[in-house]
Amino acid sequence: PLKGIALSFGGRSVRGEAVITRDGLEGGAVYALSAELREAVLASGGATLHVALRPDLNPCDLITRLSSPRGKQTFTNWLRKAAQLSPVAIGLLQEAAFASGVALASMSPETVAAGINAVPVRLTGVASIARAISSAGGVAFDELDGEFMLRRLPGIFAAGEMLDWEAPTGGYLLQACFATGAAAGKGALKWLDK
Structure with a gap:
């Protein structure tokens, strides 16, 4: 270390x-x-x-x-x-x-x-996906509405590492996954109530 x-x-x-x-x-x-x-x-x-x-x-x-x-x-x-x-x-x-x-x-x-x-x-290189702790890429934020629903696929929600972000690993990554998951869950409940 x-x-x-x-x-x-x-x-x-x-x-x-x-x-x-x-x-x-x-x-x-x-x-x-x-x-x-x-x-x-x-x-x-x-x-x-x-x-x-x-x-x-x-x-x-x-x-x-x-x-x-x-x-x-x-x-x-x-x-x-x-x-x-x-x-x-x-x-x-x-x-x-x-x-x-x-x-x-x-x-x-x-x-x-x-x-x-x-x-x-x-x-001179990056680790393989098999070795990855966290990965880059995913659903772009401009493809989501304010409730984390995919604009092009109503009723489909994305959260956590499904999103395109460079997130720190460890507790911060977990917290961000939990927070976006909770927001997407609330968004899904709102959508179902419509």
Whole structure:
């Protein structure tokens, strides 16, 4: 897990958490940017997401911490203590440095500090529908009346993930499904009373 991070893409930045998996990144912060990321990946074959591992730490303070002597500590242990990074965050930072062709330990404190709050992660695909937690697409809102009934199919109502929305997962998604379901149910009762 990556906790207390900020993800940035296409001029938007989102705070939250993410989890590094065998297949990539997932989590609330990623899902909040999923529409933009998916469109970029589908349009050009990839997208670069930037991860700020310590977004609340002032850049000057981070440089000061990274300028402290390492002593006999391994670089990874020193980085964990100096920048207060988790082993997973350090691994992500190491992978980004490796991909750029430079060893993280050889970088200046200023370069490491800048990297900590702008780790580039290249996305090259989206998860399959079999793996989906939530999916995009569905009935467009302009196809519904104010009661969630399909304009072209009177008596047919839509709610929840039947709707075309980019919904956050977890409790928010459930609440939105319940709320639109209740609204569609009320709409159906009104329609039946006509």
